[in-house]
Amino acid sequence: MAGLSKAFNVADVRALAGRALPRPIRDYLEGGADDEWTLARNRAAFGDWVLAQRTLVDVSVIDPGTKMLGFRAAMPLMLSPTGMSQLFHASGETAVARAAAAAGVPYGLSTMATTSIETIAATGANRYFQLYLFRDRELTRALLERAAAHGYGALCLTVDTAMAGNRERDLKSGMIMPPRFTLGSLMSFAGHPRWSLGALKNRSFQLANVIDHVGDIGSAGTSVIDYVNAQFDRTATWKDVEWLRSQWSGKLVIKGAIMPGDCLEAVDCGVDAVMVSNHGGRQLDTAGAPLDYLPAIRDRIGDRAELIVDGGVRRGTDVLKAIALGANGCSIGRPYLYGLAAGGEAGVERILSIFRSEIERDMGLMGRTRIADITAADVDHLSQFRSKPGC
C-alpha cells in the first residue's frame, strides 16, 4: 500500500486506518467506555515520566531481544488479543499472526477471533491463547484442549470483562456483528468501497472458536455488549484461576488486573505473568492506567511473575519507560489493528518495524544496549525531575 511507505509512526498508520474504515467499525476499534477518561489516561501516563539520556557509551551493538511468557522475542513487545479482526481487514488474524512471526514477537489469539485456533497454529507464530470464561464450562474445557493440542505456549485469562463496558460509540453507531448494510450505515459503507468489497467477499466471518457452542454473534443481529452480557460468566472468582492452573500445564497469564493486591492474588494462584491492563480503556472508565500502578505492583510481587504493560503504548520510548518501571515488556492492541486496517499483513509488519526501529534507536540514545540493563535509574517522575533535575 502506497501510504504505508510514508507512515513513519503509529499516528500516521492510525490516520490511514481511519480513512480505510467505515465509521461504525472505526468507532468500535477506537472507542473506550463512558467518557473515555481511562482511554486518554493510558496514553497520558507515559507523559508523566522522563527518560535518562546517557552519553558517550559504546552503543555500536544494540540487542532489544528478550523473553516473555516463555517465548524468545526479538523486542520487548507482544500483540494483545483482539476479537473479530476480520472486521478491520478480510485477512484478519492470519495476517496478524504471520506479521508477528516475521517480526519475532508473540501473538495472542482471542477467544472471540474470527479465525480458528487450528488455522493460527498453522502460521507457526509464537502464540498464546486468550480465554474468556463462558457460562458454559464445557466450552472452556474444549478451548483449553484445542489450545494445548495446537501448541499454544501460554493461556491468558482475561479478568476485566465480567460484564461489557459501556461503549457509547457502539451504542450510537448501532454496531452489530457481522456488520450489516442498514439504511443508517449505508452512507459510511458506500464511502469505503475497498473495505465494503472485502467484507462482502469474506464469507468466513464468524466467531470461529465458539460458534458451535454459543452461536454466531450476528445471528440475531446481536451487539457486542448484549453478547458479552449473555454469554460471559459473571460468577468467576480466584477459585476459577486455581482451577485453570490445575488444568493448564503451560504458562498461565492473567490479563486485566491493575491493582497491586489483585496482582499478588494472581501470583498466589500460581500465574506466571500478569498483563497489567484495563482493556485499553474499554471497560471501567476512570480506572487508572497500567503505568500508574506498575511500580507498586512490582514492589508487591517482587520477581515472582512477569509483568506486561498493555494500554496506550504507541512509541518505543513508552516501552522503555515501562521496562524501567518494572515491566518485562509491553503489549499493543489498537496499533496493530491500525496496521491491519491500513494494509493487511504489510500494515501490521509496518507497525512492528516502526516499534522495532524506535526501540533500538531510543536504547542507543539512552546509552543502553541490552534490555536487562534498563532499570529504575533510567526513568524519573516528572514531579521529582522538576524539583531536582540532573540526578
Ligand SMILES: Cc1cc2nc3c(=O)[nH]c(=O)nc-3n(C[C@H](O)[C@H](O)[C@H](O)COP(=O)(O)O)c2cc1C
Ligand atoms: C477492537 C478491540 C478488540 C479487543 N478484543 C479483545 C479480546 O477479545 N480479548 C481481550 O482480552 N482483550 C481485547 N481487547 C483489549 C486488548 O487486548 C488490549 O488490552 C488493548 O487494546 C490495549 O490497549 P491499546 O489498544 O491502547 O494498545 C480488544 C481491544 C480492541 C481495541
Ligand SMILES: CC(C)CC(=O)C(=O)O
Ligand atoms: C468481542 C469483544 C468481547 C472483544 C473485546 O474484548 C473488546 O471489544 O474489547
